[in-house]
Amino acid sequence: MISRMPDTAGYNWYEGMEVPSNVIAKFPVCGGHMELWVRSFVFIEEVNIEVKRINLDEVKNIIDIKIKENKMFLKQIMNDPICQPVSKYYEQWCEFMDKNIEFWLKDSVKHTKEHCSRVLLLALIIAHQIGLSDEEIYVLSIVAIFHDSRRIDDWLDKGHGKRAAQYYKNYCKENDMHFNVNAYYIMQYHDQDDRVGLWEIEKSSFVDERCILMYKIFKDADGLDRLRLGPDALNVNMLRTEEAHKLVDFAKYILKRSEEV
Ligand SMILES: [Fe+2]
Numbered sequence: 001m002i003s004r005m006p007d008t009a010g011y012n013w014y015e016g017m018e019v020p021s022n023v024i025a026k027f028p029v030c031g032g033h034m035e036l037w038v039r040s041f042v043f044i045e046e047v048n049i050e051v052k053r054i055n056l057d058e059v060k061n062i063i064d065i066k067i068k069e070n071k072m073f074l075k076q077i078m079n080d081p082i083c084q085p086v087s088k089y090y091e092q093w094c095e096f097m098d099k100n101i102e103f104w105l106k107d108s109v110k111h112t113k114e115h116c117s118r119v120l121l122l123a124l125i126i127a128h129q130i131g132l133s134d135e136e137i138y139v140l141s142i143v144a145i146f147h148d149s150r151r152i153d154d155w156l157d158k159g160h161g162k163r164a165a166q167y168y169k170n171y172c173k174e175n176d177m178h179f180n181v182n183a184y185y186i187m188q189y190h191d192q193d194d195r196v197g198l199w200e201i202e203k204s205s206f207v208d209e210r211c212i213l214m215y216k217i218f219k220d221a222d223g224l225d226r227l228r229l230g231p232d233a234l235n236v237n238m239l240r241t242e243e244a245h246k247l248v249d250f251a252k253y254i255l256k257r258s259e260e261v
């Protein structure tokens with residue numbers, strides 16, 4: 001018996017359980033529960049074919065394996081000369097994110113910890129190429145690993161930046177961790193149009209002068225990983241730094257490789 005209508009986001013629904021359709025397609029071992037929907041929202045309740053119901057634990061195991069393989073791939077890529085100078089930061093902050101940061105949207109397929117890992121890597125590479133200080137690299141790392149942790153949906157969700165910034169602030173207080181106001185501002189305004197974000201940062205008396213540059217680098221890194229949303233989702237004319245322009249092919253490469261595993 002089907003319990004929910006499909007939404008238009010491309011998900012398949014199985015009696016209240018949310019299973020990303022792309023995961024199922026890649027893993028035929030899980031059987032594929034053959035309840036059928038048609039776009040007109042007329043549906044066939046019974047189908048005369050043999051069906052094998054998906055076991056939730058099986059799906060979770062498959063997703064866990066995929067996440068582990070993805071992490072292995074990202075570790076391997078650290079040997080690439082472009083990554084080597086930032087590999088220690090990358091590994092340190094990926095591990096921190098995995099162990100400590102809780103993401104609200106646990107079944108997201110668009111704003112996952114893997115997305116944040118790629119954004120972290122791209123931000124670190126741009127920061128290194130521009131010659132940012134250790135403190136500035138620290139700021140960008142913090143923003144990358146927290147920035148999408150408080151999303152409530154996979155769409156625009158304006159306000160998730162502010163929620164993530166508040167989560168970061170509380171996290172620092174509760175865990176006796178150094179709080180960085182630049183990271184807070186960049187995180188808070190990363191989901192806003194540049195005109196708003198840059199204006200808010202420029203008028204703030206709390207942040208450093210270089211916060212503007214860090215904001216641009218972070219938004220470029222996040223923007224480069226828009227390629228995961230589709231081949232036309234990245235508008236290169238929107239990239240703010242020269243270094244990001246040169247990283248478009250690399251961003252495509254790490255995304256393709258991480259999707260293959
Ligand atoms: Fe975001």
Ligand SMILES: [Fe+2]
Binds near residue numbers: 111115119147148
């Ligand atoms: Fe993001």
